[in-house]
Amino acid sequence: xxxxxxxxxxxxxxxxxxxxxxxxxxxxxxxxxxxxxxxxxxxxxxxxxxxxxxxxxxxxxxxxxxxxxxxxxxxxxxxxxxxxxxxxxxxxxxxxxxxxxxxxxxxxxxxxxxxxxxxxxxxxxxxxxxxxxxxxxxxxxxxxxxxxxxxxxxxxxxxxxxxxxxxxxxxxxxxxxxxxxxxxxxxxxxxxxxxxxxxxxxxxxxxxxxxxxxxxxxxxxxxxxxxxxxxxxxxxxxxxxxxxxxxxxxxxxxxxxxxxxxxxxxxxxxxxxxxxxxxxxxxxxxxxxxxxxxxxxxxxxxxxxxxxxxxxxxxxxxxxxxxxxxxxxxxxxxxxxxxxxxxxxxxxxxxxxxxxxxxxxxxxxxxxxxxxxxxxxxxxxxxxxxxxxxxxxxxxxxxxxxxxxxxxxxxxxxxxxxxxxxxxxxxxx
Amino acid sequence: xxxxxxxxxxxxxxxxxxxxxxxxxxxxxxxxxxxxxxxxxxxxxxxxxxxxxxxxxxxxxxxxxxxxxxxxxxxxxxxxxxxxxxxxxxxxxxxxxxxxxxxxxxxxxxxxxxxxxxxxxxxxxxxxxxxxxxxxxxxxxxxxxxxxxxxxxxxxxxxxxxxxxxxxxxxxxxxxxxxxxxxxxxxxxxxxxxxxxxxxxxxxxxxxxxxxxxxxxxxxxxxxxxxxxxxxxxxxxxxxxxxxxxxxxxxxxxxxxxxxxxxxxxxxxxxxxxxxxxxxxxxxxxxxxxxxxxxxxxxxxxxxxxxxxxxxxxxxxxxxxxxxxxxxxxxxxxxxxxxxxxxxxxxxxxxxxxxxxxxxxxxxxxxxxxxxxxxxxxxxxxxxxxxxxxxxxxxxxxxxxxxxxxxxxxxxxxxxxxxxxxxxxxxxxxxxxxxxxxxxxxxxxxxxxxxxxxxxxxxxxxxxxxxxxxxxxxxxxxxxxxxxxxxxxxxxxxxxxxxxxxxxxxxxxxxxxxxxxxxxxxxxxxxxxxxxxxxxxxxxxxxxxxxxxxxxxxxxxxxx
Numbered sequence: 001x002x003x004x005x006x007x008x009x010x011x012x013x014x015x016x017x018x019x020x021x022x023x024x025x026x027x028x029x030x031x032x033x034x035x036x037x038x039x040x041x042x043x044x045x046x047x048x049x050x051x052x053x054x055x056x057x058x059x060x061x062x063x064x065x066x067x068x069x070x071x072x073x074x075x076x077x078x079x080x081x082x083x084x085x086x087x088x089x090x091x092x093x094x095x096x097x098x099x100x101x102x103x104x105x106x107x108x109x110x111x112x113x114x115x116x117x118x119x120x121x122x123x124x125x126x127x128x129x130x131x132x133x134x135x136x137x138x139x140x141x142x143x144x145x146x147x148x149x150x151x152x153x154x155x156x157x158x159x160x161x162x163x164x165x166x167x168x169x170x171x172x173x174x175x176x177x178x179x180x181x182x183x184x185x186x187x188x189x190x191x192x193x194x195x196x197x198x199x200x201x202x203x204x205x206x207x208x209x210x211x212x213x214x215x216x217x218x219x220x221x222x223x224x225x226x227x228x229x230x231x232x233x234x235x236x237x238x239x240x241x242x243x244x245x246x247x248x249x250x251x252x253x254x255x256x257x258x259x260x261x262x263x264x265x266x267x268x269x270x271x272x273x274x275x276x277x278x279x280x281x282x283x284x285x286x287x288x289x290x291x292x293x294x295x296x297x298x299x300x301x302x303x304x305x306x307x308x309x310x311x312x313x314x315x316x317x318x319x320x321x322x323x324x325x326x327x328x329x330x331x332x333x334x335x336x337x338x339x340x341x342x343x344x345x346x347x348x349x350x351x352x353x354x355x356x357x358x359x360x361x362x363x364x365x366x367x368x369x370x371x372x373x374x375x376x377x378x379x380x381x382x383x384x385x386x387x388x389x390x391x392x393x394x395x396x397x398x399x400x401x402x403x404x405x406x407x408x409x410x411x412x413x414x415x416x417x418x419x420x421x422x423x424x425x426x427x428x429x
Numbered sequence: 430x431x432x433x434x435x436x437x438x439x440x441x442x443x444x445x446x447x448x449x450x451x452x453x454x455x456x457x458x459x460x461x462x463x464x465x466x467x468x469x470x471x472x473x474x475x476x477x478x479x480x481x482x483x484x485x486x487x488x489x490x491x492x493x494x495x496x497x498x499x500x501x502x503x504x505x506x507x508x509x510x511x512x513x514x515x516x517x518x519x520x521x522x523x524x525x526x527x528x529x530x531x532x533x534x535x536x537x538x539x540x541x542x543x544x545x546x547x548x549x550x551x552x553x554x555x556x557x558x559x560x561x562x563x564x565x566x567x568x569x570x571x572x573x574x575x576x577x578x579x580x581x582x583x584x585x586x587x588x589x590x591x592x593x594x595x596x597x598x599x600x601x602x603x604x605x606x607x608x609x610x611x612x613x614x615x616x617x618x619x620x621x622x623x624x625x626x627x628x629x630x631x632x633x634x635x636x637x638x639x640x641x642x643x644x645x646x647x648x649x650x651x652x653x654x655x656x657x658x659x660x661x662x663x664x665x666x667x668x669x670x671x672x673x674x675x676x677x678x679x680x681x682x683x684x685x686x687x688x689x690x691x692x693x694x695x696x697x698x699x700x701x702x703x704x705x706x707x708x709x710x711x712x713x714x715x716x717x718x719x720x721x722x723x724x725x726x727x728x729x730x731x732x733x734x735x736x737x738x739x740x741x742x743x744x745x746x747x748x749x750x751x752x753x754x755x756x757x758x759x760x761x762x763x764x765x766x767x768x769x770x771x772x773x774x775x776x777x778x779x780x781x782x783x784x785x786x787x788x789x790x791x792x793x794x795x796x797x798x799x800x801x802x803x804x805x806x807x808x809x810x811x812x813x814x815x816x817x818x819x820x821x822x823x824x825x826x827x828x829x830x831x832x833x834x835x836x837x838x839x840x841x842x843x844x845x846x847x848x849x850x851x852x853x854x855x856x857x858x859x860x861x862x863x864x865x866x867x868x869x870x871x872x873x874x875x876x877x878x879x880x881x882x883x884x885x886x887x888x889x890x891x892x893x894x895x896x897x898x899x900x901x902x903x904x905x906x907x908x909x910x911x912x913x914x915x916x917x918x919x920x921x922x923x924x925x926x927x928x929x930x931x932x933x934x935x936x937x938x939x940x941x942x943x944x945x946x947x948x949x950x951x952x953x954x955x956x957x958x959x960x961x962x963x964x965x966x967x968x969x970x971x972x973x974x975x976x977x978x979x980x981x982x983x984x985x986x987x988x989x
Contacts, residue, residue: 004950141885
């Protein structure tokens, strides 16, 4: 075959060009440390690395979100820690107030102390975070959660934070869950004297379900007892969880029930639904002491269903009762006793509730920490994946570089040698 | 005395040969040159009693070492090679644009959703809101700038098509000129081929082949040239220039057109379908535009559409800092409807995108046959929908009710996403207008409208942030980021395929070239040997004259 001189040069040029292009690519790889100089080098890996980079940045973002959640939960936990101490203190004061030997002036002093506690509690309820947002007001971060009158003006929306791909964690709790709720699952009752009959010395305390086989094991029944005379009373029974098809609480009444003066236990009954209705025992009892009078009105409400539960109102009632003179009058004493009983029952439940909320905050913070650990693990995984897809194996590249260098030198040498073999160059005549 | 004549004939032939060898050596580097050699034969013999005495040598012509088959193979492979190289140059630019995933759209998407997460985490934080707006603007501008790059490339392709067609026309003129020169040369010296003119013409045809794929027919020493599926551009003694004009279907793209006689002495220009030109630089450009540029730009537009529609849809359900219901977050132009040239119909159909998730990346050609409309996917060619009134297909709704008096043959080109990326913008400028909060049922009555939750609520921002990983495109197959990754992958694959094909083609060209050169190329060593050989011949021939002279002198000296 004839090898034209043109072809010889052409081939030499092409070979050297190809080798140089390969070298160039290697230089780019080594210079950037990237296996893929352009997506064309490995289209699949290029698109995979884009997706992994997104997962990586998401993972990073979730870590930042968790840090925000940790901060805001820590703020809340701080506030609730103070609230716990404050409620402990208030409960001590209430016990002190119950000591019989106190004068009106002593109680006035206690009232003043409780007013201070109430102000402190309002300040806690209106805690703000670093952004000036009120922590306990639900979605209405710009308005204080509670008014001075102790009315909640926030809403019931949680502030969810995306802590992980699939997990949203509430970064705070709404005020009504902290200050206006008995602890979840509480089966207790609170009793309250709504109206004191003239001259009544009746004191109601410690309602309890004595016999759980009588249909009120879940504390679903609420009672309102109205004395029509010292020996008769009407009772209004509210079933908060009526059997279907009823959806709203149902109310029954029994009238003219007989009260034996001097008895210490009042068994609460419900109606059998007949006409006229007959009383049926509910196994629920309430301690009663002293003598009721016509006009006495008591409520015995399950804590779970007490819509009016509000620690601010509890304190307000307490303060008002302590301020009223009661030293001389047995009836006033009885009224004070009733108010103190109510307050004790509500404070105990409110206190437990705050502890429950704090436990839930602790659980959330723990969960965040656990997710942080997983996040760190994932971060490593993503970095490793990206490294595998994108990073250059320097050993391999260096080897290739040497190889290419040799090839280029070889090609150049070969071209020179062949080219110099021309007869014209051999001093032909 | 014939010996001197013999010497003279030998000298002349040796001179011819030396001249031709010199010509070969001179042109060893001339592109398209075919090695020449002198054809010689004996000058016959004279009958004598002693037998036939030879009369020496006679040069009868000069021929070029040329094999039409090898030449055609070479030019054809070069035509294909030129198409691949042009395509590679073009797609290489997009490939480089997408090379670094740490700049451009990928980080912009990530930063945008990162900003959404920040707002979701601290909805009332005005700094987070401001930053989100900044990031949204940056994302929109990255998408726009990628699209602007593609637009620039489109106009670049248009310019190159125009230039290339001008070059093609110039080549056609020069080939026609050579056709004439060859005819003249043949007339001047019948029977002797004008080798150098042939070489020049072959070279021009080969160079034309690098611009556009042509078919060449030789007839009576003339070449006739056709392009596409048989459109004559050089035939007989006439050149029919190619032209460039805005495509009838889509005026934004330049199409090649050819001229045909209109029967009244003039010519009419007819658009040549892009798909008919596949070779040469022109073929590379057209293929790139059709195969890569259009689809990548549609893909990018689909990404922009998916982003804007998915975000807007959720954003509209939210409430801003002041409790006002959210509007659009991103602004986006609607689908582009291009009215067919010469449409009779009074108005254009109204096109809306109803579901970005179902969107494909095709364009659609609408045609009216006098009774009903047919929508065909471009370039797939499959029918998407047919009928009247309102047609829905692929997440698009086309309402023909506004079209008045359509005539058979009317058509429209619908480009649902082509310009979407260019129009992507952020519709809000006040950070307070970001509707991050969800709605609440304020009065317990589901019938009354909801009102916005407070500013610390980030329900909608959470939903918006979740769109980062939601499959909002390709019938639930791709998230936004994955859609972008798919674009990168597509460009990468196209580039890689092209590189591979180009390498294979280069090898083929090299093989064809060496086969052609084996026949036609000049080997200087060979010429060197030839020179020596012809020099020997020249010496020997002169020696004949010397001998003849000596003989003559001998005879003369007999008399003295």
